[in-house]
Amino acid sequence: MDMESMERNGNKRIFQRLGGGPSSTSSYSRPKVCHFWLAGRCTKNPCSYLHSDPSDSSSTSMAAPPKRIHQNLTYRRNPNPNPNGHSSNWGRGQGGKEKVCNFWMAGKKCAYGEKCKYLHSWSVGDEISLLTRLEGHQKAITGIALPSGSDKLYSGSKDGSVRVWDCQSGQCATVVNMGAEVGCLISEGPWVLVGIPNSIKVWNTQTVTEMSLSGPAGQVYAMAASNGMLFAGTQDGNILVWRFSPAGNCFEPAASLKGHSLAVVSLVVGANRLYSSSMDNTIKVSQHVTFVIVFLSLLDQLLFER
Structure with a gap:
């Protein structure tokens, strides 16, 4: 197979993964989102699948279908995780619902520590802060x-x-x-x-x-x-x-x-x-x-x- 044919077939496979191809002219095929990215565990960079919400028109050049409301999502993922697949700043103190780390809630040691994308506390924000320490007692x-x-x-x-x-x-x-x-x-x-x-x-x-x-x-x-x-x-x-x-x-x-x-x-x-x-x-x-x-x-x- 010559180089031109290989490039053409290779591009065709990648295009079909993203939902393109002849069938897309008659019925829209939604681009496939990376399951590992949804779980926060994708380590491929670049990855063949989407690392974003497919309803976002910026994620594909094709005509996007009407956006659907994902009622089952309780938080938004960071569309740009770092190369090791773990974002250290996602969701902290920003809009939307927060999720508490299951390991932290169970009293177990979280392998990610402070870099965990989930909360290691019951609340987050600037509304709760230490005003002062009252010191003076010598015992309990x-x-x-x-x-x-x-x-x-x-x-x-x-x-x-x-x-x-x-x-x-x-x-x-x-x-x-x-x-x-x-x-x-x-x-x-x-x-x-x-x-x-x-x-x-x-x-x-x-x-x-x-x-x-x-x-x-x-x-x-x-x-x-x-x-x-x-x-x-x-x-x-x-x-x-x-x-x-x-x-x-x-x-x-x-x-x-x-x-x-x-x-x-x-x-x-x-x-x-x-x-x-x-x-x-x-x-x-x-x-x-x-x-x-x-x-x-x-x-x-x-x-x-x-």
């Missing part, structure tokens, strides 16, 4: 709270201190020595509640009221507040309940819930039930808390009406 921080109506952030630590941070400057305004490890710290309205061994310290940030709640045996590891009720999980496995008295502007003992054999480390109130988790490897649901909350709320209402 066990609770933070932002009381209602206050511009101060409270943090408690195992170093035995509660720090008060100015939310505008990020500077520590006050350091309160609790004299013992802080097991937890929460806020409810203007109140800041700090759990320490055998006691709960309570501050009102608006009236500067201070009080101590006695009753816990050992460290207070968890607290939760709802409907004027305060729940505290203690080291001995009990859950102590206080109710807030508007008349006396104080917390009064209401109940003691038993059931866990070891320390209660987490509390959640929801759907008129109390959920507690413990170091005894159990989660317990206290349904009768509904009755306690409703009964005491009605009692407060009756006393107030009198």
Whole structure:
């Protein structure tokens, strides 16, 4: 076969791969897109197949058919991958949906590392940024709270201190020595509640009221507040309940819930039930808390009406 024939036949084969040929005059044949490029794994340069959306009129000199909407595509591929078939800048912070790396989500090591075309985070963009670091505690921080109506952030630590941070400057305004490890710290309205061994310290940030709640045996590891009720999980496995008295502007003992054999480390109130988790490897649901909350709320209402 002479050189002219080889060139002609070779060009014909390539032309037919791209959808050309005599049949294209009667019915349009869509150019074939590289499957490896769609999967982000094509290593051929040049490749015989398209590395772009065939609906784009710039990808072929032939008359293009009406564009179709690819509803199954969740992101756009980079039409110009680098020679090793992996683009390091595709899709980062630009329009369209982003895809998170499956290996990163599964906690496995991604072979591409920082060069992976998929995200190694749950979000991307400039909307989330670090404002400042609040440094000062010497041991683990066990609770933070932002009381209602206050511009101060409270943090408690195992170093035995509660720090008060100015939310505008990020500077520590006050350091309160609790004299013992802080097991937890929460806020409810203007109140800041700090759990320490055998006691709960309570501050009102608006009236500067201070009080101590006695009753816990050992460290207070968890607290939760709802409907004027305060729940505290203690080291001995009990859950102590206080109710807030508007008349006396104080917390009064209401109940003691038993059931866990070891320390209660987490509390959640929801759907008129109390959920507690413990170091005894159990989660317990206290349904009768509904009755306690409703009964005491009605009692407060009756006393107030009198």
